Amino acid sequence: MLKPGGVLAVEEHRKDPKPEADNWSDGYMAEKTVIAAAEKAGFRLAARSDINANPKDTKDHPFGVWTLPPTRQSAGRGQPADPNFDRTKYDAIGESDRMTLRFVKVG
Secondary structure (H helix, E strand, C coil), rough: CCCCCCCCEEEEEECCCCCCHHHHHCCCHHHHHHHHHHCCEEEEEEEECCHHHHHCCCCCCCHHHHCCCCCCCCCCCCCCCCCCCCHHHHHHHHHEEEEEEEEECCC
């Protein structure tokens, strides 16, 4: 719990402009979803930054955000890594496109 004026920072994998997957199963969330949840909890958006933006992230990877570094998943959950999976494209993207949001507790 934060006192009024307290700061909440959120860094999350950004799905925008593509629509979110059901239950965010690909690991990405829309900014509007994060902002709405924070506002419902009594915060207001105070600032946003693109410091963690990555325009190379196409957000359509076979194992969701986990296909990208640093996780580098190459098979379905619970399955052993696929030694034949070609990582070249995903390693070139780098880490995911992420939103960085700053909220302040209202009160």
